[in-house]
Amino acid sequence: MSRNFLKIAQDINVQPLQMALIRQPELFGNRTSRSDAYASPHQQMTDIWVRYNAYENLKRDPEKFNDEHDSVWYPEATALPQVRPIVSWLMSHVEGERLGGVLITKIPPGGKIAPHVDMGWHAKYYEKYYIPVQNDQGALFCFEDGIIEPQPGDVYWFNNSRPHWVENHSQRDRIALIVCIRSHKASQEVLCHGQQ
Numbered sequence: 001m002s003r004n005f006l007k008i009a010q011d012i013n014v015q016p017l018q019m020a021l022i023r024q025p026e027l028f029g030n031r032t033s034r035s036d037a038y039a040s041p042h043q044q045m046t047d048i049w050v051r052y053n054a055y056e057n058l059k060r061d062p063e064k065f066n067d068e069h070d071s072v073w074y075p076e077a078t079a080l081p082q083v084r085p086i087v088s089w090l091m092s093h094v095e096g097e098r099l100g101g102v103l104i105t106k107i108p109p110g111g112k113i114a115p116h117v118d119m120g121w122h123a124k125y126y127e128k129y130y131i132p133v134q135n136d137q138g139a140l141f142c143f144e145d146g147i148i149e150p151q152p153g154d155v156y157w158f159n160n161s162r163p164h165w166v167e168n169h170s171q172r173d174r175i176a177l178i179v180c181i182r183s184h185k186a187s188q189e190v191l192c193h194g195q196q
């Protein structure tokens with residue numbers, strides 16, 4: 001059993017979100033600071049930032065944008081009202097006490113996210129949860145000690161401080177919802193260290 005991911009729920013109804021994303025493809029790729037970064041592992045990916053540090057803070061002081069902050073909902077949350085009920089349910093499920101970033105990622109057929117670890121205050125402070133929204137057979141989320149081959153609507157906790165990467169060998173876009181939550185310490189310890 002992998003020490004770096006754990007399935008914590010299944011059968012979340014992600015079809016309304018999947019359809020909303022198909023209807024609004026223009027939402028992807030508008031905030032490109034992640035994929036534009038030099039030698040970024042995310043260059044083949046487009047994303048939708050639904051919640052993070054207020055975007056005006058990026059212009060105010062780009063160097064501090066990823067330092068400690070309170071996340072806020074972006075206008076994309078209004079365009080995608082299907083996201084917040086999923087996030088609210090997940091907050092309850094993991095005894096969440098603080099909600100951080102919420103992100104939707106899209107990787108085309110044949111695309112990859114190269115092996116990397118997530119850096120910075122936000123990555124370290126919050127636990128990360130992965131909910132596949134569109135994930136055909138062959139779209140893989142990989143760790144050194146195991147591979148997630150999920151069904152849409154599964155929910156996984158994963159350890160973003162260890163190397164992880166994505167390979168989309170399927171014939172369709174691989175679309176994932178990533179939710180970052182700080183939980184009560186006891187819950188966090190169970191998720192991180194409870195499995196043997």
Ligand SMILES: [Fe+2]
Binds near residue numbers: 116117118160164
């Ligand atoms: Fe990552």
